[in-house]
Amino acid sequence: GDSVTQMEGPVTLSEEAFLTINCTYTATGYPSLFWYVQYPGEGLQLLLKATKADDKGSNKGFEATYRKETTSFHLEKGSVQVSDSAVYFCALPSGNTGKLIFGQGTTLQVKP
């Protein structure tokens, strides 16, 4: 079945460091791919998405490129801020139910 695998956390970085959170997937066909973010005490928010191969999703300085050949959708940011501290989830829709399959989440902590 469809699945998503994320790198294990927590990831701890200093402010202005470069961020990469790895995500790989297994899926039937070529579904859209998502990154959701969960700030402390809040629900999940859509961070970015890509709908087809080679698409790049971007938002708030974060980017991720849909790589069909490596079945990956790695999240990157060139210079993280303390306010980026959160849990990040990679996800894809599965089947015709619309349900999302999530990775296990990666906690990012950015220190001043």
Place this chain on the structure above:
Amino acid sequence: DADVTQTPRNRITKTGKRIMLECSQTKGHDRMYWYRQDPGLGLRLIYYSFDVKDINKGEISDGYSVSRQAQAKFSLSLESAIPNQTALYFCATSDPTRRSADTQYFGPGTRLTVL
């Protein structure tokens, strides 16, 4: 006001008690979902509903039931709570008729602790 709301936000209960978690949305979406989040496991689907008359089990529905009272309301019940149902519960909505049909919108979550 938030588009997807959940009540209560936090709940502590005892084993064997019946608990209802409620979700309301003002987005006008037909599809609604209940997920639970456990550390290291991501989110897993409990139930989903395509409309008031169409309710389906997700991957971990045992021990849970749902009610879709209206397009805007989708409730999750634990008939007899047990400690391993301690988790963070999220409601989500989506609109299959829109261009971004596969995007889901989440509520703030309910933190449930079963003692």
